[in-house]
Amino acid sequence: NSIVKNELLKRLFEAEGEPVSGQEIADQFGLSRTAIWKYVKELEKDGYVIGTIRKKGYYLIESPDRVNEANVQKYLTTKKYGQHIHYYETCKSTQLIAHDEEQNGAADGTVVIAEEQTAGRGRMARPWSSTAGKGIWMSVITRPSLTPQQAPQMTLVAAVAVTRAIQEMTGIDPDIKWPNDILIKGKKVTGILTELQADPDQVKAVILGIGMNVNQNESDFPEELQGIATSLKMLTGKPIDRSQLIAKTLGFLEIYTELYVKHGFGPIKMLWEGYSNTTGKRIRAVMLNETIVGTALGISEEGVLELKLDDGTIRGIYSADIEL
Ligand code: BT5
Incomplete structure (x- = not known):
């Protein structure tokens, strides 16, 4: 066995x-x-x-180019994150499996990783392209002690962790586009999907879905993404060890989650603002029922995006797609 x-x-x-x-x-x-x-x-x-x-x-x-437990764990420096890894050659979505594992009592930091997703998804059930063997498709089950109101900030914690990991692996400085996109040269290299399991006043788990384009060529992306998506290999010209990048991401994620839970959002906000490409820019925020245009002032202590409209009023944006 x-x-x-x-x-x-x-x-x-x-x-x-x-x-x-x-x-x-x-x-x-x-x-x-x-x-x-x-x-x-x-x-x-x-x-x-x-x-x-x-x-x-x-x-x-x-050893094969696989992001299985053994390959990832040989690079791990964490206490908890990644100590339990559920690895799949293929699955519908690592988020679905992670929710099941969460229900079954998975430990803090349990990770679900797949080589391929056949029904990978983004926010609002949008499809997420997850080509076999070329990217990092993983869901991290975290159990930080937070209130449900604080949980969206975990998206920003994860964005900072991924950004740091990409920086260390490639020497490239990515930009974070509020709330959940990581871009390099204006193209999307990573998306983050944050989902919650909570009681009314206590978070049971924040499930962080991280989709990172690593070793794709342009032709590995579906046509509609060519031109808006990119991979680390397309940027550096070299294939990258996905297992090592996963281990680094989990390392930063553990450190920053701990920092956040112990010291609040302040230190994360500072790191985040250093990478943000949104602050100070004129943007369009597309929400479910309306679209508004204004200048992004930055994020609040709660991680809410603050937008100054042309009439001078300031609006807090909790969830939107941002167009620069
Ligand atoms: C996201 O949604 O960016 C969150 C993506 C999270 C994916 C991970 S992979 C592991 C885990 N399991 C899952 O099933 N999901 C998570 P959103 O902001 O809604 O962006 C979705 C949009 O990004 C799509 O509508 C496309 O335009 C674009 N897109 C799809 N696949 C992409 C890719 N591989 N690279 C760049 N952009 C992509």
């Missing part, structure tokens, strides 16, 4: 190319060496390249 397979994989990684004894693992689980050999064959089917040295054991030559 998968416990043995994961243990085998973990040891192969930890050995960093040195041989791992099949006999030891066989003894640990009370299995035969042939059983272990079968798990080695399974890993090879998953795309791992494994060598054998007689009497010494197995060693890892190459």
